[in-house]
Amino acid sequence: MSGFGLDYDVQATDGAARRGRLTTAHGVVNTPAFMTVGTAGTVKGLTTDQVKDSGAEIILGNTYHLMLRPGAERVAALGGLHKFMNWPGPILTDSGGFQVMSLEELRKITEEGVTFRSHLDGTPHNLTPERAMEIQELLDADITMALDECTPFPATEKEARESMERSMRWAARCKEAFTRRPGYGLFGIVQGSVYPELRHRSAEALKEIGFDGYAVGGLAVGEGQEAMFEVLDATVPHLPAQRPRYLMGVGKPADIVGAVKRGIDMFDCVLPTRSGRTGQAFTRRATLNILNARHRDDARPLDPDCPCPTCSDYSRAYLHHLFKAKEMLGPILLTRHNLHYYQQIMAGLREAIEAGRLEDFVADFERQAAEGDIPAL
8 A cells, every 4th residue: 555545556448447456444446346235334134254255345334324323433432343343344435415315304405514313213413524524434434435415316407506516515625624544535426417517517526626536426316227327428538547436326237237338447236135135136147036936846046157155055945935934044145146146247347358358248248138037238
């Protein structure tokens, strides 16, 4: 580790896609990377050893949830989030802006920040750019996210512009409040809804401030894949080539593959874990609902080509039984499989970019999607 901040090295490119290595205080993240979501300091149902076994190198925690329970100061007193949850690798913490904005009736936005009432007990709280930086430092996050206003969708151009401009003013305050230290970095967040000119202005404002990485926020909120890709096409060319790029809250496998083609390096989404808890399994050729009766007598694994422990050791029939019996092992096994599936996609993308064969990878992905019921690109 040299100097302050994060080290990011682009090792290979294929079109706009990049294969890189992001070095943090707690280890290396190979990109393109999918960050497993551990909102409240846990990936629901799994131990950190199981998460690591899936191939994950970095996980995501959330400022909003952790500041409310157990409290950032308490986590710091107990040695920081890495020690607290027994995860030695890198951690990125979402600033909490998205969660606060979703409270609607319980929050008020001002130039100073956001005042809101906890969804847990109704207690009042203030979240300012400065406090967001303080909380994430207390948590010991390797990657801190700037506090932004996540613009709702749909939004008029005027609403999106005012929201974006406030986020840019908050971003400058975050940069001022952030403590620079080796292996730790701060990401700015591009906003602007579906308006290309606003996205361009936001990217330019963030570059003027200067960040260790650049996230694209305010997507995967109902605009649809086509509009999301159009925003990326209009935004990514304006982001610094020498810094990592993070598409927040995305997403479905086809969304990830399409975004990597457009130059995105990092992703997070609750989809693989949430789907695992509700009986949905991602495979190469289909998205399966294990609760369906057709799996009741099926001795096959979820995916015969998947090396994960779920596919190696258990049948669809057994998984179907677990969910029907409401046994907790069912969601655990499906979550493990889904995380392995996502990490296999990322490993495949990295290998394809290194070999200059990304188009072949995408074509094969689309072919398999066409043979099953996974949405194509």
